[in-house]
Amino acid sequence: MNPLASIGRTTISFFNTIGRISLFTCRAVFHCFVPPVYGRLLVRQLIEIGYYSLPVVGLTAIFTGMVLALQSYTGFVRFNAEGAVASVVVLSITRELAPVLAGLMVSGRIGAAMAAEIGTMSVTEQIDALTTLSTNPFKYLVAPRLIAGVLMLPLLVLVADIIGVCGGYIVSVYKLGFNPTVYLERTWDILEPLDVVSGLVKAAVFGFLISLMGCYHGYHSRGGAQGVGAATTNAVVSASVLILAFNYIITELFFAI
Amino acid sequence: MMADKQPKIAIKGLHKQFGKKIVLNGLDLEVPDGQSVVIIGGSGTGKSVLIKNILGLLSPEKGSILIDNQDVVGMNRAERESILQKVGILFQNAALFDSLQVWENVAFGLIEGRGMKRKQGHEIAIDKLADVGLGPDIGSLFPSELSGGMRKRVGLARAIAADPEIIFFDEPTTGLDPIMGDVINDLIVDRVRHLGATTLTITHDMASARKIADKIAMIYKGKIIWAGPVSDIDNSGNDFVDQFINGRADGPIQMDVRAG
Numbered sequence: 231m232n233p234l235a236s237i238g239r240t241t242i243s244f245f246n247t248i249g250r251i252s253l254f255t256c257r258a259v260f261h262c263f264v265p266p267v268y269g270r271l272l273v274r275q276l277i278e279i280g281y282y283s284l285p286v287v288g289l290t291a292i293f294t295g296m297v298l299a300l301q302s303y304t305g306f307v308r309f310n311a312e313g314a315v316a317s318v319v320v321l322s323i324t325r326e327l328a329p330v331l332a333g334l335m336v337s338g339r340i341g342a343a344m345a346a347e348i349g350t351m352s353v354t355e356q357i358d359a360l361t362t363l364s365t366n367p368f369k370y371l372v373a374p375r376l377i378a379g380v381l382m383l384p385l386l387v388l389v390a391d392i393i394g395v396c397g398g399y400i401v402s403v404y405k406l407g408f409n410p411t412v413y414l415e416r417t418w419d420i421l422e423p424l425d426v427v428s429g430l431v432k433a434a435v436f437g438f439l440i441s442l443m444g445c446y447h448g449y450h451s452r453g454g455a456q457g458v459g460a461a462t463t464n465a466v467v468s469a470s471v472l473i474l475a476f477n478y479i480i481t482e483l484f485f486a487i
Numbered sequence: 488m489m490a491d492k493q494p495k496i497a498i499k500g501l502h503k504q505f506g507k508k509i510v511l512n513g514l515d516l517e518v519p520d521g522q523s524v525v526i527i528g529g530s531g532t533g534k535s536v537l538i539k540n541i542l543g544l545l546s547p548e549k550g551s552i553l554i555d556n557q558d559v560v561g562m563n564r565a566e567r568e569s570i571l572q573k574v575g576i577l578f579q580n581a582a583l584f585d586s587l588q589v590w591e592n593v594a595f596g597l598i599e600g601r602g603m604k605r606k607q608g609h610e611i612a613i614d615k616l617a618d619v620g621l622g623p624d625i626g627s628l629f630p631s632e633l634s635g636g637m638r639k640r641v642g643l644a645r646a647i648a649a650d651p652e653i654i655f656f657d658e659p660t661t662g663l664d665p666i667m668g669d670v671i672n673d674l675i676v677d678r679v680r681h682l683g684a685t686t687l688t689i690t691h692d693m694a695s696a697r698k699i700a701d702k703i704a705m706i707y708k709g710k711i712i713w714a715g716p717v718s719d720i721d722n723s724g725n726d727f728v729d730q731f732i733n734g735r736a737d738g739p740i741q742m743d744v745r746a747g
Binding site: 358362 | 564585
């Protein structure tokens with residue numbers, strides 16, 4: 231095997247994929263803004279992504295808040311800085327943990343489901359059938375999922391913010407013996423609107439990425455059940471990596487000194 | 488060439504390849520108005536690729552596809568929409584939408600594609616289901632609750648829902664037992680006569696081809712190697728056709744028994 235040829239093939243394949251994703255993204259975004267909008271499908275996706283993801287996001291947020299309070303207390307108590315627990319919990323949750331963890335959990339739940347559903351439609355000619363029935367697959371399948379992802383992730387993260395802070399409060403007050411009033415005051419005092427807004431902006435971007443990767447990999451899946459399985463895996467892995475990468479980029483944009 | 492007058496579909500010099508594999512190699516075919524043409528040929532000879540090129544699901548490298556004297560190759564989406572409004576398709580595995588009820592599948596093109604009210608679409612769907620021998624109770628089921636034969640019937644109901652001028656049948660009897668296959672063939676003949684539509688069918692089921700076709704064309708290595716009336720198929724004088732219709736392993740057609 232010629233190593234140079236192998237590097238060349240990999241490089242071409244990489245740029246080929248980047249090009250295809252870019253074209254797919256442009257078409258998908260275009261069709262989000264151009265009628266017709268399939269209202270019934272959009273509502274279904276809003277419920278699927280928003281309502282049905284609430285339990286998993288809620289559980290992730292409450293346990294994360296609880297662990298964060300416990301860990302920061304055990305660390306800070308060595309420096310007599312346990313009073314900072316409330317601040318650490320609320321800033322960590324709103325700025326980073328709620329959007330990132332909610333994004334990763336929703337990616338596993340929704341990104342995989344989107345790739346599997348659209349992938350199955352692709353390999354069973356249902357997408358061809360849509361086209362021949364005068365229905366644009368981008369408008370019918372992709373646009374409602376993208377719009378729902380961008381709208382629902384911020385709402386889920388807002389809920390996760392509240393539940394996560396409640397988790398920290400429960401552990402701090404009922405296990406570590408913090409004064410409830412003081413804890414809440416410190417939480418409220420340290421919190422700036424930008425902390426919440428940055429988390430919500432991240433959530434909207436993550437929602438877009440999750441839906442985009444789910445739709446892209448599903449739409450291009452080939453080769454029967456194995457192809458759909460590969461599309462599902464690729465959708466979750468690529469969305470997760472992009473979430474972590476964009477988390478850094480957005481943090482840099484909001485909070486760079 | 489088969490046409491006496493202006494053909495409904497005229498394909499000239501169609502060429503399609505995937506990578507280095509040439510699937511359609513200068514294919515010529517004419518489908519006369521109001522007639523049923525069946526394309527026979529072995530697996531992997533380019534039958535499905537031909538239909539996908541006609542429908543615009545694939546783009547050929549060379550050649551022209553005239554439908555009602557309009558070249559559909561290179562058409563933009565709006566122009567293609569107007570062509571697709573004349574067309575109905577029965578896909579190989581019916582390609583029903585799993586998330587929709589049967590009646591919504593049948594009326595899909597009317598409701599989503601043409602903006603018809605759901606109530607009116609429902610009424611038409613129930614009528615079309617009756618045309619293919621399915622009761623109104625089937626309309627509220629989901630595709631996963633149907634047998635293979637019922638799925639084909641629903642697919643046929645969807646194909647004829649908008650009373651199309653042209654209907655494509657992609658392997659209409661594949662995966663069905665011989666009796667159900669014959670039921671589907673009868674339904675196709677009956678509904679096509681009723682609509683007066685032009686049809687293009689691809690199949691390797693000779694019983695189906697003999698029943699459905701006015702004319703038969705055989706595709707081999709990306710070209711039509713014989714075409715003629717169904718009554719001539721047993722006396723074609725073409726060794727390839729004879730081997731195929733008699734299902735013989737020996738003959739000029741050599742099957743690739745190894746992959747690649």
